[in-house]
Amino acid sequence: MSKRLTIVLGIIAVMVFGGAVAFAQTGPGGDESVISGTGYLKASGSGTVSVDMAGAIRMAVDGDATIVDLAGDARVHIASPGARAAESEALTGQSTYQLTGFQGLIAVTGSEFTVEVEGFTAFRAKGSGTAELTGEGVWKTRNDWGFWSPGGAVLGFEE
Numbered sequence: 001m002s003k004r005l006t007i008v009l010g011i012i013a014v015m016v017f018g019g020a021v022a023f024a025q026t027g028p029g030g031d032e033s034v035i036s037g038t039g040y041l042k043a044s045g046s047g048t049v050s051v052d053m054a055g056a057i058r059m060a061v062d063g064d065a066t067i068v069d070l071a072g073d074a075r076v077h078i079a080s081p082g083a084r085a086a087e088s089e090a091l092t093g094q095s096t097y098q099l100t101g102f103q104g105l106i107a108v109t110g111s112e113f114t115v116e117v118e119g120f121t122a123f124r125a126k127g128s129g130t131a132e133l134t135g136e137g138v139w140k141t142r143n144d145w146g147f148w149s150p151g152g153a154v155l156g157f158e159e
Contacts, residue, residue: 047135055127063119074110128158
């Protein structure tokens with residue numbers, strides 16, 4: 001990963017979380033429990049992220065990403081580091097977008113879509129939906145915050 005991208009992703013992670021640290025709630029057997037928030041979810045970490053939602057999500061990604069437009073109305077914008085605004089891609093009319101070895105920014109808005117990322121990601125989602133986070137990282141909703149772990153965390157958020 002380039003030094004510039006590492007710095008950008010680090011700055012995004014600090015802006016998203018403001019240095020907050022706490023432990024995630026756990027259910028029986030040490031598995032992560034379902035945790036609910038209101039209206040938004042912020043998360044940053046490495047592993048596998050799957051977000052199924054309606055609304056808007058903005059994310060920095062270093063890894064593989066798949067975006068599936070389930071309602072046919074999603075707007076997807078993709079930009080790589082150092083690209084001028086005119087060089088960013090605005091994608092519409094497709095139902096599935098696959099990005100392999102991607103480093104950059106993704107923004108999606110729509111009434112029903114899924115975003116899956118393997119690798120590092122820092123994101124902010126606003127709307128309603130659920131997210132499954134597996135790996136190592138930190139998350140925050142309006143009501144709660146904590147770590148996501150290899151055992152996984154399932155988070156719900158709604159407007």
